[in-house]
Amino acid sequence: MQASVKWIDDMRFVATSGSGHSVVMDGDQGRHGPSPMEMVLMAAGSCSSVDVVGILEKARQPVWSCEVELSAERADSTPAVFTRIHMRFIITGAGVSEKHVERAVKLSADKYCSVSIMLGHSVEVSHDFEIRED
Template structure:
């Protein structure tokens, strides 16, 4: 896996993944794009969401969409690392089983999500979920 980050101007940078996808980041208070720390938070949510969706699909759950709301707390001072991250998964669908959702979130947290598991070595990561059963 590889990536490249190129300075644009001010504190704005363009990161390009080895697979050729680009994303803009802004180190100036996230005025023009997500900050690098916001990207870390979003990466954790994206990685976990991939797992949860995949596991629920394999369990043949009738899921319409999945959202994850992330709340990250950072240390005072420098470096302002994450100290706590809470992920709330909101699952929308029809007759979605709570047991399957609980299992999917736990498997992501404990076994599959590389980003969260890596961050969990130094950050307190917690999870919750809500199921919105649609008619």
């Protein structure tokens, strides 16, 4: 896997993935784009969501929507690393099984989500979920 990051101006940078997709990041407290730390947090949520949706689809659960609300705490001193991350999955569907959602979230957290598992070596990562009927 490869990527590049190029300085644009001020504290803005454009990051380009090896697959050719680009995103602007802002080191000036996210004024013109997500900050690098916000990107890490969003990557953890995206990675876990991919797992949860895939697992629920394989279990033939009638899911229409999957959102994950992420909250994080950072150290007070430099480097201001994440100390805690919480992921709250909101699954919407018709008759979605709580057992299947719980299993999907647990499998993502413990086995499949590379980003979350990598962060979990130095950050307290927690998960919960809610199911909404549509």
